[in-house]
Amino acid sequence: MTKTTFNIAWQVLLLWLVFRLGTFLVALLHLSLPGNVAGMLIMFALLASGAVKPSLVEEGGGFLLKHFAFFFIPISVGLMTFGDLMRQSGAALLFVLTVSALVGVAATGISVKLLQGSSSR
Amino acid sequence: MSLLLSVSLILLTLAAYLATRRIFLAYRHPLLNPVFLSTVTIIALLKLTGYTWGDYQPAKEVMTFLLGPATVALALPLYHNRLLLRRHAPAVLAGVAAGSLTTMTAALVAGRLLSLNDTLLLSLGPKSVTVPIAVEISRLCGGEAPLTAAFVVATGMLGSILGPGTLTLLKVKHPMARGLALGTVSHGQGTAVALMESETAGAMGGVAMALAAVFTALIAPYYLPLFLH
Numbered sequence: 001m002t003k004t005t006f007n008i009a010w011q012v013l014l015l016w017l018v019f020r021l022g023t024f025l026v027a028l029l030h031l032s033l034p035g036n037v038a039g040m041l042i043m044f045a046l047l048a049s050g051a052v053k054p055s056l057v058e059e060g061g062g063f064l065l066k067h068f069a070f071f072f073i074p075i076s077v078g079l080m081t082f083g084d085l086m087r088q089s090g091a092a093l094l095f096v097l098t099v100s101a102l103v104g105v106a107a108t109g110i111s112v113k114l115l116q117g118s119s120s121r
Numbered sequence: 122m123s124l125l126l127s128v129s130l131i132l133l134t135l136a137a138y139l140a141t142r143r144i145f146l147a148y149r150h151p152l153l154n155p156v157f158l159s160t161v162t163i164i165a166l167l168k169l170t171g172y173t174w175g176d177y178q179p180a181k182e183v184m185t186f187l188l189g190p191a192t193v194a195l196a197l198p199l200y201h202n203r204l205l206l207r208r209h210a211p212a213v214l215a216g217v218a219a220g221s222l223t224t225m226t227a228a229l230v231a232g233r234l235l236s237l238n239d240t241l242l243l244s245l246g247p248k249s250v251t252v253p254i255a256v257e258i259s260r261l262c263g264g265e266a267p268l269t270a271a272f273v274v275a276t277g278m279l280g281s282i283l284g285p286g287t288l289t290l291l292k293v294k295h296p297m298a299r300g301l302a303l304g305t306v307s308h309g310q311g312t313a314v315a316l317m318e319s320e321t322a323g324a325m326g327g328v329a330m331a332l333a334a335v336f337t338a339l340i341a342p343y344y345l346p347l348f349l350h
Contacts, residue, residue: 015190022193032342034257036192037335043196054200061194064187068309069156070138071188072252074181076160076274077134078267080167081174085268092235096245097272099231101280101306102287104224104249108329109293109302112216116209116298 004059011060018043123179126172130180137162149317154278154310188253195251195334198327205297205321206328213301213325217332220305222344224249225337229348239349240265246345247337248272249280251308254334258341273308280307281314296322304329 022039025031031038046052079086086093141155141162167177199206206213228245237245243264247255252273259269284303293299296319303311304326312330316323 012187012190015193016187019189019193023189032261033338034254034261036189036253036257037338039189039193040196040199040331041335043193044199047196047200048203054197057194058197060190061197064191064194065197067138068191068251069142069313070135071185071191072156072270072274072309073134073138073159073163074177074184075252075256075267075270076156077163077167077177077181078174079160079271080164082268082271089237089241092232092237093241093245093272094275096228096231096235096237097248097275098279098283100224100228100245101249101276102283103227104220104306105280105284105287105302106291107223108216108220108305109288109291109298111219112212112298112301113293113295115212115215116295 007059008063009060011057012064013060014057015043015060015064018046126176127180127183130177131184133166134159134163134180134184152278152282154281156274156310157278160274192251192253195327195331198324199331202324202328205324209297213297213328214332216298216301217305217329218336220302220329221249221333221336222340224306225341225344229345233348239263241268242348243345244268245272247341248276249306249308250334250337251330254338258338262342262345274310277307277310281310284311285314285318297325300325301329305333308333 019036019039022037022042023035026033026035026038047054137159138155141158144158145153145155167173225246228248229242232242232245243262244259246262246264247258247269250258250273252270255269255273256266259266280303284307285299288299288302293302299318300315300322303315303322307314308330312323312326315326
């Protein structure tokens with residue numbers, strides 16, 4: 001139990017360092033890419049190249065991914081400042097979000113289905 | 122006093138999350154989405170007790186501190202599925218790119234037609250990407266981060282509820298295609314629904330979520346301005 005907690009803690013710290021490295025490189029190179037995406041790509045490169053073994057970040061990473069939804073809660077509480085906007089444009093926004101979600105799901109699903117059939121099987 | 126308040130608000134958020142997570146895991150209904158239920162509960166409690174977003178914000182900063190490393194951790198599902206990915210690379214890449222581009226275009230075109238203002242359009246653009254990345258893209262492009270976060274959450278819910286039925290209607294049966302579609306449009310929440318369909322669909326959802334994030338982050342700064350007034 002305590003060993004697991006300890007592992008999670010230092011592995012999260014390791015992931016945090018990769019995140020900071022991503023943020024730092026994006027600022028240094030003036031990339032229009034979020035620092036966290038850069039961090040994710042760096043982490044993937046480290047894993048794919050074999051420089052970092054997955055077991056080194058598996059426990060901490062698994063813990064963060066399992067509770068990924070938690071982080072969205074405090075952010076979406078920020079919705080409370082948009083009461084007026086929702087009263088004004090709520091219906092229009094709901095329409096826009098619904099239509100674009102349906103179109104996106106259909107486009108992805110159909111194109112994967114077609115390409116998957118025509119290429120490798 | 123404000124420290125005590127922040128600690129209380131963090132505990133409240135944790136309690137709301139753990140309770141709604143249990144409810145969701147017990148019934149697995151898309152409408153019982155933990156993010157949605159917790160948010161509604163917390164806003165209602167804050168409103169009832171007369172607290173504002175300003176009171177909640179310090180607690181929010183503490184709680185979202187690990188969002189960066191959590192996003193970095195998305196490299197893990199990407200790594201674990203690298204073989205399946207390599208085998209179907211063209212279909213996966215084209216599918217995620219097509220989905221990201223169409224969902225973004227549809228939102229911007231529909232938003233323009235309904236005469237939404239530029240701030241709203243910029244905030245809508247990255248809404249199919251997982252929150253931490255969508256918020257960063259929105260900031261880079263000149264949108265409102267909290268608005269984008271709200272749109273992301275709403276998109277996650279809408280896609281999770283309407284997505285599986287739409288795919289069935291279109292006769293998209295393969296778990297890979299279904300997972301990719303749900304993850305591309307509805308990020309983490311879509312991935313959760315895909316995971317309930319099958320393990321392959323779930324893994325592909327995670328992959329799609331990561332790829333859609335990278336793709337959208339790369340093109341949004343150039344693509345979104347084309348739709349502004």
